[in-house]
Amino acid sequence: VVTRRSRALEGATLASQAVAGDRRALARLLSLVENGAPEGRVALARLFPRAGRAHVIGFTGSTGAGKSTLVNRVASEVRRRGDALAVVAVDPSSPFSGGALLGDRLRMRDLAQDPGVFIRSMASRGHPGGVAAATRDVVTVFDALDVPVVLVETVGAGQAQVDVAQVSHTVVLVEAPGMGDEIQVLKAGLMEVADIIVVNKADRPEAQQTVHALLAAHSRGRQPAGHHGSASQRPDAAGTAGWTVPILQTSALDGEGITALVDAISAHREHLRAGDGWQVLHRRHARAELESWLQRYLRGLVDEKVDAGVFDAALSSVVRREQDPASAAHELLETLIENLSS
Numbered sequence: 448v449v450t451r452r453s454r455a456l457e458g459a460t461l462a463s464q465a466v467a468g469d470r471r472a473l474a475r476l477l478s479l480v481e482n483g484a485p486e487g488r489v490a491l492a493r494l495f496p497r498a499g500r501a502h503v504i505g506f507t508g509s510t511g512a513g514k515s516t517l518v519n520r521v522a523s524e525v526r527r528r529g530d531a532l533a534v535v536a537v538d539p540s541s542p543f544s545g546g547a548l549l550g551d552r553l554r555m556r557d558l559a560q561d562p563g564v565f566i567r568s569m570a571s572r573g574h575p576g577g578v579a580a581a582t583r584d585v586v587t588v589f590d591a592l593d594v595p596v597v598l599v600e601t602v603g604a605g606q607a608q609v610d611v612a613q614v615s616h617t618v619v620l621v622e623a624p625g626m627g628d629e630i631q632v633l634k635a636g637l638m639e640v641a642d643i644i645v646v647n648k649a650d651r652p653e654a655q656q657t658v659h660a661l662l663a664a665h666s667r668g669r670q671p672a673g674h675h676g677s678a679s680q681r682p683d684a685a686g687t688a689g690w691t692v693p694i695l696q697t698s699a700l701d702g703e704g705i706t707a708l709v710d711a712i713s714a715h716r717e718h719l720r721a722g723d724g725w726q727v728l729h730r731r732h733a734r735a736e737l738e739s740w741l742q743r744y745l746r747g748l749v750d751e752k753v754d755a756g757v758f759d760a761a762l763s764s765v766v767r768r769e770q771d772p773a774s775a776a777h778e779l780l781e782t783l784i785e786n787l788s789s
């Protein structure tokens with residue numbers, strides 16, 4: 448029988464072993480953390496105070512733009528400059544199937560031999576608190592192990608793209624020529640979260656056109672009409688004010704432009720560090736996490752303290768349109784409060 452105490456013990460033990468450099472313990476710990484297991488929660492509680500120093504860089508953008516190839520190149524360059532690093536890749540397919548992951552694995556084989564590199568692929572499905580929360584937790588583990596740089600690659604679809612801003616200090620938006628990029632990125636609201644924009648596959652002739660399209664889109668979103676230049680100012684969000692979003696070109700396939708990209712990533716970090724950006728981001732991330740845990744706990748409390756039958760009755764009354772969902776939720780909350788005080 449697995450008791451609460453033995454789980455807590457296992458979580459704490461795995462956390463200490465991982466901190467001490469035990470790779471097997473780390474792998475097991477990451478699985479527990481990813482799946483939201485109680486052992487993982489205990490370990491995270493232990494590790495959390497140790498974290499907060501890693502520079503987390505999120506890579507997002509259209510499917511097939513070359514994010515994985517680029518992350519691999521950036522990882523090599525970061526290593527060449529002397530930093531240990533972790534790569535967290537959120538893959539849309541299951542962890543044990545799917546060509547994309549296999550491809551990523553092959554590409555990462557050289558890096559994987561390096562003891563200064565940690566690689567974790569995680570499925571985008573099957574996380575009780577959502578993929579963003581699971582990603583954040585995995586990042587926290589690496590951060591707590593004193594890994595100074597964490598590269599996060601997200602799936603190229605839907606909401607998960609924008610979520611990358613919730614875990615990252617620096618968001619790199621990766622696009623490729625000829626993908627209807629302008630429309631795609633605008634639709635997904637990605638321009639607003641990008642700190643660095645990369646046109647990958649610059650070896651292709653249409654790359655220049657894409658750079659122009661992105662420049663136009665970017666300045667339209669950010670500047671009064673008539674702005675020209677190779678980069679544009681991001682005037683918004685506290686803490687990131689004063690940062691000029693560079694639009695860079697890379698060819699991840701043959702390693703072109705990677706040095707400039709890593710320079711830009713470092714420059715963004717310095718920019719955040721020089722002002723209050725780093726603190727502002729940490730406060731924003733902390734708030735998002737706190738809010739999401741409050742929601743989960745509150746929902747859990749309703750499950751625990753309010754009869755399933757009462758919940759179902761409320762649901763049916765909403766389905767029959769006898770009651771609107773907001774009023775029904777409010778009544779459930781009142782029932783919860785009554786049950787808590789009795």
Ligand SMILES: Nc1nc2c(ncn2[C@@H]2O[C@H](COP(=O)(O)OP(=O)(O)OP(=O)(O)O)[C@@H](O)[C@H]2O)c(=O)[nH]1
Binds near residue numbers: 649
């Ligand atoms: N020509 C060219 N092809 C590239 C470049 N970078 C990546 N590719 C190719 O583009 C394809 C997709 O690359 P990935 O790195 O898997 O792209 P991704 O954005 O990670 O894809 P998803 O994770 O599936 O969204 C692969 O066949 C790569 O070899 C590049 O700079 N130039």
Ligand SMILES: [Mg+2]
Binds near residue numbers: 515547551
């Ligand atoms: Mg990929």
